[in-house]
Amino acid sequence: MPKRNLTTSKKAGAAAKRIDAPLRAARVAKVSVICAEAERQFAQYGFEGASLDMIAQTLGISRQNLLYYFPSKELLYIQVLDNVLNEWRLRMDGLVSGSNPEAAVRDYIRAKLRFSAERPAGSQVFAREVMAGMPRFREAMMARAMPAMNADVKTFERWADAGLVARLDFRHLLFSIWASTQAYADMAPQFACMLGKASLDEEDFERARVVITRQMLAALKPD
Amino acid sequence: MPKRNLTTSKKAGAAAKRIDAPLRAARVAKVSVICAEAERQFAQYGFEGASLDMIAQTLGISRQNLLYYFPSKELLYIQVLDNVLNEWRLRMDGLVSGSNPEAAVRDYIRAKLRFSAERPAGSQVFAREVMAGMPRFREAMMARAMPAMNADVKTFERWADAGLVARLDFRHLLFSIWASTQAYADMAPQFACMLGKASLDEEDFERARVVITRQMLAALKPD
DNA sequence: GTCTATATTCAGATAGAC
DNA sequence: GTCTATCTGAATATAGAC
Incomplete structure (x- = not known):
């Protein structure tokens, strides 16, 4: 538990804020770079496979210092997953709406591929958590991802009612x-390998976008 | 390294075979159940997260006994992945061929979903290996999965030449x-959770099959 | 906030008796 | 083939000095 010294912690209101602001900003910045590196290593090695030592070493700090910012490995992991889910929603929320299904689907696929x-x-950490049976993030999933999906399904059903799209099982879509x-x-290493390159580039994502968009729009076309 | 005692190891030809047969069969059976349990735990916890102790305990044998059959954790893991890739190919090989694209795609999707x-x-262990950057199975992937994909892509291109399907980027398809x-x-826990059930059932897979098949066939329809 | 030192647990692997 | 005993290394986490 971090405790500021008495000199600052005693002050209240604007004065305290003015003094604490740079401290907080530095802390926030450090927490942010820790999360970024943790995300990378949790993605590659999994929760058990990643080690606080390795993460700290990569960042050039000590493991003990890392534990000062995150009291335990699990809390660091939860924070990483939370950040992923947040940015996910930030990018995807409200894309499926309005009265133009084709534009909505195009934008949705584009945003997800981006x-x-x-x-x-971030996507890989999430995938690993799911494969493990969501032992550490089930409630957050239920509480935040499910409502978003249900809203999207409802929108598709309204479109189907209006005859704008075919009536499919939109959950599975x-x-x-x-x-x-x-x-x-998640499968980028495999795909890159099969395309004979070290990693996927912009063109690969563009080609993927074209194919996936075509699939979804073709499937949604009213009979 | 397993060594049979002199009595049997000295004998050659048919006699040795007759004596060894039941021994080998027992060994094969035990190796098989070990692989099955290892697959389950590697899938759920990952390579580093799974422990030989847990696997052995679940099987009711000692960790040392497990190490008698597989000299190291890594060899056990490689064997598990190898089995997965083998059965994969056994089920999928040659499905994309002939002169009926629609039937081929339907069968292919059905087989993969099955x-x-x-x-x-098995699929999850594979996914985890890929996300880790394929550190332990890259050559096997390249040597066995890539030729299969290239053959399938060629078949699609022949169909496109004949005007049977639209000309897409079949690798991305x-x-x-x-x-x-x-x-x-891989994502079964998430999907089940979002469908409000403990696990996916036959009907879910059937609904998925219908939607995915529709997508692919619609995308492949010549313009 | 950052460091050194340490407690504790657990994992993979080997040796050798039976 | 299976067991007991043991070695070795690594990882999380805590205590306390500065």
Whole structure:
């Protein structure tokens, strides 16, 4: 538990804020770089496989110093997952709405693929947590991802009522979009390997976008 | 290194075979149940997260006894991955061929989804290995999965030449089929959670099959 | 906030008796 | 083939000095 010295902690209101501001900012910045590196290593090695020692070493700090900011490995892990889910929602929320299904689906796929391209580690940490049976993040999932999905399903159903799209099982349609787009983060090493290159580039993501978009729009086309 | 005693190891030809047969059969059976349990635990906890102690305990044998059959954790892991890749190919090989694209795609998706339903752990171990950057199974992947993919891509291109299917980037089409179908193994806990149940059942897989098949066939329809 | 030192637990692997 | 005993290394976490 971090405790500021009496000199600052005793002061209240504006004065305290003025003094604490730079301290807090430094702390926030450090916490942020720790989370970024932890995300990378949890993604590659998993919760048990990653070690606080390695993470600290990569950052050039001591393991004990890391434990000063995050009292335990598990809390660091939870924080990483929380950040991922937050940015996920930030990027995806409200994309499926309005009255233009085609534009919505195009944007949705584009946003998800961009997330895969820009934040592959976040997606992988999430995938590993899911495969483990969501032992540490089930409630957060239920509370935050489920409402978002249900809202999207409802929107699709309204579109189907209006005859704008075919009537499919939209839950599984969403699963399929998630799977296809997230795979370009989670399975990137395999895909790159099979394309004969070291890693996926912008063109690969663009080609993926074209194919996946075509699939979804074609499937949604009213009979 | 296992060494049979002199009495049997000295004998050669048919006599030795007759004596060794039951021994070997017992060994093969034991190796098989060890692999099955290891697959389950590697799937759930990952390579580093799974422990030989836990695997042995679940099987009711000692860790040392387990190490008698597999000299190291890594060799056990490699064996598990090898088995997965083998059964994968056994089920999928040659499905994309002939002159009926629609039937081929339907069968391919059906077979992949069946694998996800029947062998989810195998798929998950594979996914974890990929996310780790394929540190222990890259050559095997390259040597065995890549030729299979290239053959399938060539078949699709022949179909496109004949005007039977639209001309897409078939590599990414295959990635998308893999992703959508494997997700019903790898992401099963998440999907089940979002469908409000403990685990996916036959009906879920059937609904997934309908949606995914529709996507792929619609995308492949010539313009 | 950062460091040194240490407690504790647990994992993989080997040796050798039976 | 299976067991007991043991070696070795690594990891999380805590205590306390500065």
